Amino acid sequence: MAWITETFTTSIGKKILMALTGLSFCGFLTVHLIGNLTLYGGQDLFNAYVEHLHSLGPLIIVFEWGLLLLAIIHILTGSILFFQNLKARPVRYKVNKNAGGRTLGSATMPYTGFILLLFIIFHLLDFHFVDHTTQTVYQIVSNSLSQIGLATVYIFAVVIAAIHISHGFWSLFQTLGANHPKYMPLIKNIGILFSLLIGIGFGFIPIFIAFIA
Amino acid sequence: MTKNINLTLKVWRQKGPNVKGRLETYYANDISTDMSFLEMIDVVNEQLTLEDKEPIAFDHDCREGICGMCGAVINGRAHGPEKGTTLCQLHMRHFSDKDVIVIEPWRARAFKIIKDLVVDRSALDTIIQAGGYVSVDTGGAQDANSIAIPQEIAELAMDAAACIGCGACVAACPNASAMLFTSAKISQLALLPQGKPEAALRAIAMVNVMDKLGFGNCTNEKECEAECPKEISIINIARMNREFLKAGLISTVK
Numbered sequence: 001m002a003w004i005t006e007t008f009t010t011s012i013g014k015k016i017l018m019a020l021t022g023l024s025f026c027g028f029l030t031v032h033l034i035g036n037l038t039l040y041g042g043q044d045l046f047n048a049y050v051e052h053l054h055s056l057g058p059l060i061i062v063f064e065w066g067l068l069l070l071a072i073i074h075i076l077t078g079s080i081l082f083f084q085n086l087k088a089r090p091v092r093y094k095v096n097k098n099a100g101g102r103t104l105g106s107a108t109m110p111y112t113g114f115i116l117l118l119f120i121i122f123h124l125l126d127f128h129f130v131d132h133t134t135q136t137v138y139q140i141v142s143n144s145l146s147q148i149g150l151a152t153v154y155i156f157a158v159v160i161a162a163i164h165i166s167h168g169f170w171s172l173f174q175t176l177g178a179n180h181p182k183y184m185p186l187i188k189n190i191g192i193l194f195s196l197l198i199g200i201g202f203g204f205i206p207i208f209i210a211f212i213a
Numbered sequence: 214m215t216k217n218i219n220l221t222l223k224v225w226r227q228k229g230p231n232v233k234g235r236l237e238t239y240y241a242n243d244i245s246t247d248m249s250f251l252e253m254i255d256v257v258n259e260q261l262t263l264e265d266k267e268p269i270a271f272d273h274d275c276r277e278g279i280c281g282m283c284g285a286v287i288n289g290r291a292h293g294p295e296k297g298t299t300l301c302q303l304h305m306r307h308f309s310d311k312d313v314i315v316i317e318p319w320r321a322r323a324f325k326i327i328k329d330l331v332v333d334r335s336a337l338d339t340i341i342q343a344g345g346y347v348s349v350d351t352g353g354a355q356d357a358n359s360i361a362i363p364q365e366i367a368e369l370a371m372d373a374a375a376c377i378g379c380g381a382c383v384a385a386c387p388n389a390s391a392m393l394f395t396s397a398k399i400s401q402l403a404l405l406p407q408g409k410p411e412a413a414l415r416a417i418a419m420v421n422v423m424d425k426l427g428f429g430n431c432t433n434e435k436e437c438e439a440e441c442p443k444e445i446s447i448i449n450i451a452r453m454n455r456e457f458l459k460a461g462l463i464s465t466v467k
Contacts, residue, residue, distance in 0.1 A: 002467075003461065003467055006461075007457075007461035007462060010420050010421060010424055010457070011390070011392070011420065011423070011424050011428075011430045011431065012420055012453070012454055012457045012458075013461070014430060015430065015431065015454070016454070016458065081430045081432070084429060084430055085387075085388035085389070085390075085429040085430055085432070087322065087427075087429075088321060088322050088323070088388055088389035088390070088427060088428055088429030088430075089320055089321055089322065089388070089389040089429065090322055091320055092320065093286060093289060093317055093320055094223075094236060094315060094317060095286075095288050095289035095315045095317070096289050097288060097289030097290050098436065099290060099291075099385060099436050099439035099440045100439045101434050101435030101436040101437070101438060101439040101440075102387065102434050102435070102436055106432065106433065106434045106435070107387070107434070109432060167433070170433075171432075171433040174433050174447065174450070174451050174454075175433065175451075175454060176454065176458075177451045177452065177454040177455030177458060178451065179447070179448050179450075179451030179452075181448075
């Protein structure tokens, strides 16, 4: 079975791991956003959604551990790639100029990724690893997001996620070999649209909770 | 219209592979805008020789953009600011009087500096040796038209084969990755029937050697495609990824 490790430890193999885990996170974010949209429907709708989600029981636990595994692969592989790439150019250029290929998203991938890791840890400590017996999930969310400081942190993190996705989405298709003259422009547009949807969809939740609800 | 301009050059000078280098300032006066960038350096070198100083070492050969020998990073851009040209095809008319031009060698761990602007690009040859060829058995030559190749495929193969191996993709890549080069070499053969029998072996061998040589990893920044003097597309990198995946996961090649 050495061929599996031999394939996935090459430069292309690592890229493919990043792409597949990244694609999974795009899927997760979509489901997460659809679920969170129930916040706009008020306390009862949101709590009903949470109730429904928790009633899935063991399935939720499988998903949580699955996400953790994907995150570990994405973070470890990303870190290895980051340090290998730094090492590949030991003497840097005195003058750096872009030829027009790089974007804000592509140039900041490792940094936005690192910020997102910090955010996810904070996010889990804030919402997941708290006392769920005396308060509803809606109360946990609204207590946190009605504080301007925390709401700002959430909005900032969502913008960072949108920037990360703006490069990650089309890039994962390119990595998986799906660069086709007919479909690539479409994939790029869907990527921009998706990052905007994630940015706006999640980004307005703190504003809604803090100022409207 | 031809005119003469005066320039300040900051050129990377380094005596050998293992010594420290630094940027030195030179003045290139009375440079005709009809000159190519390399001719401008020739003028500076003549002046340095007359002053009994060591001339600037730089690679060059055909000076018409087909050999792939020349190349330097000009103000942060591989082969200079013009699109689809090598350094020898860059003309001084693209610069203005009193410009300051910073000239640096290709920078990558896999490209050791030999002297000044001259780097050792034999790592690219090592990648080719790993599988960038087709094995042709001896015997009677078959009819030239017996293998039908659609025009579109022939064009795609030719687009990839336009690579002159100059190394600008590595120099321009923020990660010093050689994936555009390797993918062009894999593509030009994988697209054609003659390259198919060894396709899986080639993809695995070339990618493994590329990794071992210390090039960085591709993060789809697209800087290579933007700087390539032959404007080779990153579509080739996607094709290489497919070829590698097929070879690694589906073929029986180990």
